[in-house]
Amino acid sequence: MSTPDQRFFDLLHHDTASRAPGEPYSPPIVSASMFAIPGDPAPGQPAWQYGRFGNPSWGALEDSLAVLEDAPVAIFPSGMAAVAAVFYALLKSGDRVLLPADGYFTTRVLAERFLAPLGVAVETCATREVASRDFSGLRLVWLETPSNPGLDLADIAAAAARAHAAGALLVVDNTTMTPLGQRPLDLGADLVVSSDTKAINGHSDVVAGHVAARDAALMAAVRDWRRIAGAIPGAFEAWLVHRGLETLELRWQRMNDNALALAQRFSGHPKLKALTYPGLPGHPAHQLARRQMRGFGPLIGLELADRDAAERFIHGAGCLRTGTSFGGVHSSAERRARWGDAVPAGYVRLSVGCEPFAPLAAALIRALDAA
Numbered sequence: 001m002s003t004p005d006q007r008f009f010d011l012l013h014h015d016t017a018s019r020a021p022g023e024p025y026s027p028p029i030v031s032a033s034m035f036a037i038p039g040d041p042a043p044g045q046p047a048w049q050y051g052r053f054g055n056p057s058w059g060a061l062e063d064s065l066a067v068l069e070d071a072p073v074a075i076f077p078s079g080m081a082a083v084a085a086v087f088y089a090l091l092k093s094g095d096r097v098l099l100p101a102d103g104y105f106t107t108r109v110l111a112e113r114f115l116a117p118l119g120v121a122v123e124t125c126a127t128r129e130v131a132s133r134d135f136s137g138l139r140l141v142w143l144e145t146p147s148n149p150g151l152d153l154a155d156i157a158a159a160a161a162r163a164h165a166a167g168a169l170l171v172v173d174n175t176t177m178t179p180l181g182q183r184p185l186d187l188g189a190d191l192v193v194s195s196d197t198k199a200i201n202g203h204s205d206v207v208a209g210h211v212a213a214r215d216a217a218l219m220a221a222v223r224d225w226r227r228i229a230g231a232i233p234g235a236f237e238a239w240l241v242h243r244g245l246e247t248l249e250l251r252w253q254r255m256n257d258n259a260l261a262l263a264q265r266f267s268g269h270p271k272l273k274a275l276t277y278p279g280l281p282g283h284p285a286h287q288l289a290r291r292q293m294r295g296f297g298p299l300i301g302l303e304l305a306d307r308d309a310a311e312r313f314i315h316g317a318g319c320l321r322t323g324t325s326f327g328g329v330h331s332s333a334e335r336r337a338r339w340g341d342a343v344p345a346g347y348v349r350l351s352v353g354c355e356p357f358a359p360l361a362a363a364l365i366r367a368l369d370a371a
């Protein structure tokens with residue numbers, strides 16, 4: 001298996017040597033719906049046939065992501081479209097699916113509101129209790145680790161072995177860690193889904209997602225869903241993600257370094273009732289994090305006294321974007337209770353960005369002191 005450094009090097013250069021003289025290195029943005037198809041098309045020939053089936057701008061992004069995932073990739077117009085593709089392509093009436101009770105809220109809403117009425121039994125389990133949950137009779141087990149926003153962990157390799165023994169597929173939503181920070185497919189997961197809106201694009205200017213799987217039949221089902229249901233990304237959006245992806249390794253390194261150093265600085269701060277970061281030795285799953293993750297991610301959970309203290313911290317810093325997303329170049333923070341997540345009113349999810357460390361740390365410590 002190649003090293004993460006080698007994989008990212010290969011991502012940047014997989015098409016360097018194949019360019020014809022005068023061909024652009026940056027992939028063109030192709031908006032065509034119609035492509036020339038002379039005679040009777042053979043399967044997959046010509047490569048581009050109709051805008052809903054595929055597009056050279058998506059192809060460029062899928063090729064790059066496939067190098068990073070070390071697996072075939074299908075891109076989608078949002079992370080939720082990727083989640084939906086896995087659900088609708090692989091589940092049928094009578095199947096049982098296990099979702100994280102503390103994972104991305106909308107994944108649960110999609111299943112409960114739209115799959116359950118079609119006869120899919122939707123069950124939930126807290127991430128930290130996955131290890132002791134009985135998987136028998138399940139068709140699909142869904143993990144999100146670290147969970148969002150609580151930052152609990154589940155052991156992917158152990159869950160994969162148990163899911164397979166029970167005849168279930170294991171899907172991992174790898175949004176919080178990216179393929180640079182965590183390798184679910186290498187650990188035995190059958191499918192990975194990702195919201196590329198977050199760190200993969202990284203610039204908070206596009207909504208996108210992808211699915212990766214090494215099993216050809218699983219991937220064919222996901223691609224068929226996209227082609228038939230029509231949940232397709234735009235060429236410009238694919239181009240933007242392709243562009244953002246090229247600096248992921250640099251951004252990921254900086255975010256991880258910043259987040260770990262900040263979490264260490266925050267430790268023991270009198271304004272904090274609780275501090276959650278998988279990179280701190282006090283995190284209940286720190287040893288698993290060291291084994292399973294490369295870096296500990298950009299997200300830190302900070303619990304302040306109450307809602308007002310949390311708001312004073314967020315606004316007092318002057319350098320925290322207040323929107324709802326994470327993994328971007330700019331640090332951002334929000335109280336997740338404002339969306340109804342099951343966390344205390346004073347719980348802040350801080351997404352650490354790529355700013356130079358010293359001024360960022362100074363601003364955040366100052367804001368915490370004054371919160």
Ligand SMILES: *Cc1c(COP(=O)(O)O)cnc(C)c1O
Pocket residue numbers: 078079080081104144148173175176194195196197198207208209
């Ligand atoms: C944001 C997110 C999603 C949904 O992605 P969109 O791009 O917003 O559709 C799914 N899972 C996780 C863990 C996320 O953070």
